[in-house]
Amino acid sequence: MPSTALDPVGVAGRRAAWDTVMTGFVPGLPALERVIGTVTEGLHGGPPTRVLDLGGGPGLLAERMAARWPGARVGLVDIDPVLLALARTALPGAVDVIDADLTAPAWTAAAGGGYDLVTAVMTVHYLDPAPIRTLYRAIRRILAPGGLLVVADLMPDDHAPTVMRALDPVPGEATAELAWTQWWGELTAAAEFAPLLAARSEVFRDRPTAEFAGGPAWHAQAARAAGFAESGLLWRDGRHAALACRRT
Template sequence: MSTALETVGVAARRAGWDSLMAGFVPGLPTLEQAVLDTAERLSGPPRRVLDLGGGPGLFAGRMAARWPGARIVLADIDPVLLALARDGLPASVTVLPTDLADPGWPARTGTGFDLVVAVMTVHYLAPESVWSLYAGVRRVLAPGGLLVVADVMPDDGLPTVMRALDPAPPRTVLTPAASGSVPDAAGLVPAAAGFVPDEDEFVPGRAGLAWSRWWAELADDPSLQDLLAARADIFRDRPPAEFTAGPAWHADAARAAGFQETGLLWRSGRHAAFAAH
């Protein structure tokens, strides 16, 4: 960054994105804590981490702070979010333009990752691309590595409850992983992940309005016009797929890719974190 004002602007926009995600994902801090603690309990602090669809890199930044010796790769397709990530993250994080709908994406990221995360990413992709994503992650993971996919993932066995929780889940529920589905070290959400009885700040309508306002503020910034134009070109013919399969679908995709153990690490309303190992 060339001036302090520009640096402050990047920090403010990234902080605004953090607030946006907290509005869309009830209990987001507990989700991130569950991922961090589980990864460490499984095999110690990871040396290489891949953040798929990492946006402006808020979670990547927190992983870099937690694991200062780790090399982290953030992959995303959005040029605006990639620019915010590059300007806001430490040198230990590599930021890569990557199209996860392209089955060849693993060639860009490299291999040998101990942890791969995809938080609020797969709902943008078509089902066949998500299925392919699991195969790609399997190729880039180091032996014994962990994948965590967190997104809207309603419980197929509780359709009435899931409908009641949509659009505004009033409470946060954390669940243990399926019995025998993940290693004992990651069998339960760590106590540090906590239990949040009320998520008053999670109001989807309000979150959607905040989303529109955040992008509108960027549209008024002359320095971002080229990036915004490039973003419009990318997404003009590829709107979000709004893919929201349940855990059973994700388990089938993961096992077809060669993962032996699957299960949920965390749930909050219709959102869940699915792990594969």
């Protein structure tokens, strides 16, 4: 990834804007974070010791988990050079920022193991069904016994795999899409991001978004096939939902 020094004040503003964009897509994300925290502490009888956020982007969820559990070692995995640079600039030393491809076996070696909690929030829809199943097997291997996987994404009620483009639009979605486009457009206009954006184009040049959206039943079945004996719906907000899977 290019070595680019970013302005910390500007990075803080861009991360705050990213947070606004994401809650525009899924207004219930703050509630989901609270549920994840409460359930994790309940299962472990207190704070977790190791936490990992997959597809963690600029590190907002990882940062909040580190603040909630200051004694825990918190990390994030992502592949986007722009988002990784934002996370590294904002969170030096507070969060382990790992540049790794979740579709490549080597990511587990980079992440290590023994995690009490692994989250994947708005991440797996970028993958096709087969890589999601492989990812679930890999996550189970890096979880500690009794560890929890929380997958939150577009999970329609019909419990059948579909494609997001085929789903009916919902109120506010067009506004969120516009905000997403504007966020990236502002980065394109900033000279300091030019090397990172060039690197990003190379990373995603042959990596189209799958736009897969399986229902909770599909994800539960994939988790069982990966070796998770327990799973259940943790949260729902419109078409988005979170499934919790526990390693026994």
